[in-house]
Amino acid sequence: MFELSEQKKELLETDGNLLIMGGPGSGKTTIALIKAKYILERKDLLAGQTILFLSFARATILRVQQHANVVIPSELKSRIDITTYHSFAWTLLRSHGYLLNNNALRLLPPHESASRLAVVDNKENEKWRLFNEEGLIHFDLFAKLCFCLFNESQAIAKIIAAAYPVIIFDEFQDTNSEEWEFIQELGKRSCLISLADPEQRIYDFRGASPARIRQFIEAFKPAVFDFGQENNRSAGTDIIKYGNDLLIGKNKSESYNDVQCYYYPPRKNNAQLINLKSYILNAYNRQKKAGRNNWSIAVLLPTNSLMITVSDFLDSRQQLSSGQVLPQIHHDLAVETAGPCIAGELIAGLLDGGSQKKASKEDLIENLCSHILGRRGTKAPCKADIAFASCLMQYNKGISVKGKTRQCVIDDCSCIIKKCNDASFTGDVAADWVMVRDIIASALSEYLIKVANDAKYLKLLRRGSILNAGLGQLWKRSHNYMGAKKAVQDALAQEHFSMSTQVWNGVSVMTIHKAKGKEFDEVIVYEGAFPGQRIVFNPQNLDQARINLRVAVSRAREKTIIITPKNDPCCLL
Helix, strand or coil, rough: HHHHHHHHHHHHHHHCEEEEECCCCCCHHHHHHHHHHHHHHHHCCCCCCEEEEEEEHHHHHHHHHHHHHHCCCCCHHHHHEEEEEEHHHHHHHHHHHHHHCCCCCCCEHHHHHHHHHHCCHHHHHHHHHHHHHHHHEEHHHHHHHHHHHHCHHHHHHHHHHHHCCCCCCCCHHHCCCCHHHHHHHCCCEEEEEEEECCCHCCHHCCCCCHHHHHHHHHHHHCCCECCCCCCCCCCCHHHHHHHHHHHHHHHHHCCCCCEEEEEECCEEEEEEEHHHHHHHHHHHHHHHHCCCCCCEEEEEEEHHHHHHHHHHHCCCCCCCCCCEEECCCCEECCCHHHHHHHHHHHHHHHHHHHHHCCCCHHHHHHHHHHHHHHHHCCCCCHHHHHHHHHHHHHHHCCCCCCCCCCCCCHHHHHHHHHHHHHHCCCHHHHHHHHHHHHHHHCCCHHHHHHHHHHHHCCEEEEEEHHHHHHHHHHHHCCCCCCCCHHHHHHHHHHHHHHCCCCCCEEEEEEEHHHHHHHCCCEEEEECCHHHHHCCCCCCCHHHHHHHHHHHHHHCCCEEEEEEECCCCCCCCC
């Protein structure tokens, strides 16, 4: 039950711009939705006008929609538009982008961007070049282009204001300078309600600033409501108290209900993950014993590489020296997308060419180079990978390669092309996809094996009815997969703007950053013993590490466990 305190009642009666602050679970989102309901019921909006609710993460949007289903009466739901910043911006640019560029505009999704920008020194200039010359829009340009669009056409700015006279900004503390610039334009004509937690700012790397809340106050003179340490998510526990104490180091000298730290002994290879698996099984047994059907346990890791290692370990069985067997733990994986997406496009290219008996080694090598350069996403490829991809590109231009490793890749590509052109495709999309993936997995080169491994994490065919249907339609049209790569590209682009429908039930494994905006019954935060697996990966960024760990801890509704190496424990604990 959401209690309306006197402060919350005052908020409902307050008109004009608002700033609503508070920690995780303090009820910012819920009171904002109740405020939206109040505005709509008071008939402050004209017929056809809508309240716009914007957030960064699709996972957050799902949670907001779930809250809205409880708070907003069915007859009013059509008058609140809940979406992401990027989806809103893309709608504007897709409709009116011709005012800024004569080219047909196309999204440059993160995985393609990673590949194209991997070896570019001035990435910012290259993003603008891609937009100006090819009509490709990088996500980083969305806010700036929308700002330019409003400056180019005051008529469009007025139309948006007339459609959305009230705009709610969730996670306002995470806005970068370009987004803030665009928000100021929106605020010239619409009433703004900003929701913010200054201690949950984990996107400094993309330009979020601790000054943003002060700037909003100075620019829009909002009525400010601070719900501080109110806790509606994990009431009756010390989870939020622990997270807040963590920010000032007070957690080291206190004990807390429902927050425990465990220290595992050093072991060889991945044997230390036995401790993690045991804690997951204990949490699983607690939830099952409670008789619940829709329980959720999150395993949160500091890095993507550790996440993959943990996922592989959970996917297998282990027999202990005592004779006890730790079973496989089925789980969902919130994998980073760059490598899997590029691998998916490579497979689609082989489906396209192979089903027509026209697969070409040159196309495969070009797609392989994209995977080598872009699979690490925003992390730059290593010098060896850059040199290797450069050599393959030269081969495609007719220059011979030298060295056994490079020749092995060329031979593998020749073999893959022959097998794909000789293969019997059936039109069963999932079976044909797996067949091509297995052909790639049979290669000797580690670069091609990485493609096959990345493709396993894509899980497009499990979640992607759009992709499955799209490839199925290609087959029905001509009994081949001509156009498969474009179909996959379109499906991946659409996926970026679709509202997440995944409910994180059961066991889920993800990075701490991926967990932002989500909630779980229990959370297990685990860090490895090696430098690339630590919560504090850079002692100079200790404050940011505190904020990150607070975000992880506060995802839990009932219980949080933090697991760290005994011989070198996390310095924040």
